[in-house]
Amino acid sequence: MALPRSPYNPLTHLASLRLTLVLLSLSIVLIFVGTLAQVDHGIWWVVEHYFRSLYVWVPLDVFRPVFWPGRETPWDVSFIFPGGFLLLGLLVVNLIAAHAVRYKVRAAGGTLVVGGVCLLVGAGLYALTVALPTLADMIQQDVMLMLGIWALPTALVTAGAYLLFGGRKGGIVVIHLGLILLLLGEFVTGLAADEGRMQITERGSSNVIMDVREVELAFITPAADGRERHVVVPEHLLERSAKTGEPIEHPDLPVSVSVDGLMDNSELRTTGFAGGDLRTVDFAAQEIDTVSGTQADRSDMPSAYITLRGGGETLGRQLVSVFEVVRPIAFEANGRPWRVVLRFKRTYLPYAIQLHDFRNDTFTGTQVARNFSSDLRVVEPGGSAREAYVKMNQPLRYDGKAFFQAGYLQHPLNRNTGTILQVAENPGSWIPYLSCVIVTVGLCGQFGASLFRYGKRTAAQGVR
């Protein structure tokens, strides 16, 4: 290898294979502690603090479930560890530097031209497949079709890489290209992807997507044409107010609001029946441990105590909660009626989805679900409608979003059922698919070549 391996070239150090190994090993440790941390914390909390961060303070306590399962008292010791973003970033830098230093284009003359053309045409075809809207849509619908369409460009790119970088390194170049694409895909996902859930009761209609990972405080007042005006305070402002004690003020808000306490997860108890009537039950909320990542199918139920002040008047300290039994706070300001609720972060759709029928088939004599399915109708504001059928592993794709069958609701009183749809929107969702194709081809090429050489060597050593 002809390397500009001078110690003065900073790339040489960045490209070091030792650095790669150190970073990969640290990644394994990070993933391990990030897995253990899910015993005590919610999965999204862990993702934010461990995997999408620059560094993380890891409490020694995370090892408790493995080494001291019965231990109750926590240790107050933490150590600092590089976070996912830092490791990932350094790995990308290391990888690119390594290619800059160690991977030289070997080809010359005709081979160089042919290889370059292959590479460029392949890349162009990839771009074409994802840029053409109809094709992109088809790809989303059918994995096999997608793999078929990508066969040709992948073959071209691979051929190009082998021609340019030679038999020993071509495969590695292809693998690394695919890996960079994979990381890029995760990056696009982190930036642009959105997910939430939608609940529709049978013979009901909904246009709301909820994100149960975040709450918001909504001030709602009637507007013209039967519409409603929502003024929404996001969670991080509530958190800041809870921390600093400063009230939140905004021209759109009818009153100022200060958060006295925000509970990430809470339970309610009744404190009395004002006036002896059931509809005026008083509740108190109490903070409890957040749901951990290993407790699947549960989510945190936040509550908050807030104080509303308007026109020199205060409405006192009141409870708001995502529990629907806690009724909204009602008040009037500037002659308009308002109600205030704490709710999971909402996104309103311009169209509505209606549920005709939800079916929950179980295996004979068991409670094990065989299939969940929902008969849906999507109704656009103009009145045009489209029927859809969603079941496990078969989502509805509409408006750039995918609606997956995630679960169901059943009312305890009259057994009315409803559906829970997981709604995901990710413009980069095709990237991992492509990257998988590329890396697989590269790995097969590389190992196929190794195996061939191994076989030849074994034969040459005269072992029969």
Place this chain on the structure above:
Amino acid sequence: MSKTLPNTKSAEQDVAHALSRVLQAALPMALCVLLALWLLGSVFTARGAGTAEGFGTFDYAAFGAVPVSEDGRVKPLDTLARNTLLQLSGKQSLVEEMLLPGEGDEGRPAIVWLAEVFAQRPEARQRAVFRIDDPDVLGLMGLTVEDGKYFSMDQIAPHLKAIEDQAQLALDLPDDERTRFQEHVIGLRSSVGLLFELQVGLRPHVLPPTAEGEDWVPLANPGTGTLAELNPAAMDRETAVSWAELVSAYRADDPGAFNSRVKAHRRLVDGEVPDKAGKASFEQRFNAYRPFVKSIVLYLLAGLMGLLGLLFRPMLSPGWARSVWRSGVGVLVLALVVHTAALVVRMWLQGRPPVTNLYSSAVFIGWAVVVFAVVMEVISRLGIASLAASIVGVATLFIAHNLAKDGDTMGVMQAVLDSNFWLGTHVITVTLGYAATFFAGFLALLYILLGMATPVLDKKSARLLSGMVYAVVCFALLFSFVGTVLGGIWADQSWGRFWGWDPKENGAIMIVLMNAIILHARWGHLVRDRGLMCMAVLGNIITAWSWFGTNLLEVGLHSYGFTEGAMTKLLVFAAANLVVIGIALAVPTRMWWSFRPKPRPTGEPRSPKPHPAG
């Protein structure tokens, strides 16, 4: 060793030489033919072996093949009996403690017990089929651990009220706040409930559908929960009558009537659901054949022969070394044939790809490792790959045997997992990744152990072995990477999230990273053979974590009993691997027995060390 003079070959020596060559050729062949005859012969005797007709003259084998529907799957009563008894007692058949006075001390098949339960015979209440380990639960019933491990319904019945009260208290708590005692009380209560449901006819669903769109139904009315009221859905089914006759014949202790009623009932059921009935009947024979037990025996034999062949290779002539090697590989291949057949039968019975739960993953990992090993063995002819495969084969089948205690090993799939396409692609690929990483790890363990503690790992073998480990790690990376990404794609297809950092995904990516580290270290010449081996052994720990550790985490912090023990076993496995790595790194290679610089031979010149294949 006697020294032969080259030019004085007598006729006798010629004969002896020819004879030994014939023997060398015959040994593997004879061994394999004998074992194959045993395996084939058992196919025909299996009907009686597991379900023994010898107790009274009741035809338990025919009864055990009667299909019923339970937990969403049609299965023979024999499977139901084994699984239920396993759930209650941890045993698959009636062991000594569960026998009644006068029954001798030879164990009896579980189907005997199930027949007694259905017929509500007094024996069903007298047999000590409930295993209770928790001293506090025993204390609740006025018993202590000295009273034994197994208890009968008659012993438990007086305390049912206390058990129910305690269980209700425990059930009101969230599952992560229960004490060990409370977990066990709940377990005992559900065991008692299970027996009750079998006895009153709520379980299993014994009556097959008689028309399209109908389903299997139980005899008792699920609404009232007693046999006193027959299930309205069962009223017009002929099989209800034949079943009732069969049970009452057993209750009346009338073998002749019982045997003919069993036949009559089976004829009716066969008429309604011929496919299912055929499968159930086959499954009963499959149970009786016990293919995995046979595989374990063969793997043990192959492993033993492989080990002896390796250790005594220096003392054997090349011809005999090859003969022993061939025998070992032959036995291994036979074991693989049984293992493969069992895997295929399970797939056919279940109508699914081979890996559907933890149990089948253990079976499949063992199988895949043996397949890798046979290929490697044929190429390398070292005898080491097959030894590693025998060890992994025995270990995984043993683990599977223990996992079977969780219930039906061919249970139905949750809706979200119910996709043969993804079970056949993602799950298979990622499990192959586990298998390849384990195989590399065990090869590396053998490299270190044989290299250090024996003289058999000569330079050439060592180089070949390290080449093998490298190649297997390459495959491991390929499979684990593709499998992991396919898992992401499945997740994206199922709920729109490619990667969610959940424990299982994290476990898979750790294996990918570990394999990537090994390969990069090797490509960059940062490690040599010893380092490669140590890293591959590290792969064992990570794979074991991904396979089991992540499942153990999901039960949370406050889990007791089996899972607590499982985490300890995992730690012991990890520690053992770490110790090997530690020793391998601490002792310089030149001090390893195999690699010790040989002193110049001073005495008689020894023939060059023979290779097993000559």
Place this chain on the structure above:
Amino acid sequence: MRLSLALLLMLVLPACGERGGVVAYEVAAPAAYDWPETEARDDAAEGLVWTVPAGWVAMEDVSDGLIADYRLPGSGEALPGRVTVSMIMGDASGFDANVERWRDQFFFALPEDTARTVRVSPVLPHLLGTMRTAELHGQHQGAAVPTSMLTAVVTILDRDGRAFATWFFKLAGDEATIRAAGRALGEMAFSLRPEGMDAIDLSGGTPDPAPDNNAPDAGNDPGTDDAPQP
């Protein structure tokens, strides 16, 4: 090198990205579900007929244990109204025991408040025997919003005056739904008759089966007496 720095920045930036402040927007209620319009008609089962009020929609796949299942279009957003019809042979352990069981399911129904939350009618005459109604309001276990239930129980008597079968007409939903549809439910239960017989005209001075007017402790206007207006 520059490229890698850019990539690194791209990876780091989302971690400390801008987060939004207070926002205001207007939303419309989602397009309501398109229910088919139905007219009053007769349904039949077990040799008996009853008249289903106009507007109620019969569900096609009725779950086990039910004879009929109707939905009430346009009722309660959080808890759409539902009417189920079921039958049990015999006296079904008696009216009082059933009311007691339902009351236990409403866990905020306090003992001292029984009069408000559970109201039962006296025994009413019915063509086939007797009829009673029970109305419950409160917080049903596990329900997110206050819930209500109105059940009309028709006991069919044999020649000796013993209970031969008991029919349940159960309306569940929010309180407004019960108020709006309660009378229609009573009329439906009252219309239960042998097949082939014409329906009795309720407008002709027969006793009003709606429970509220007959409940001993209820005023004449059930809509206002039990809830102090906020």
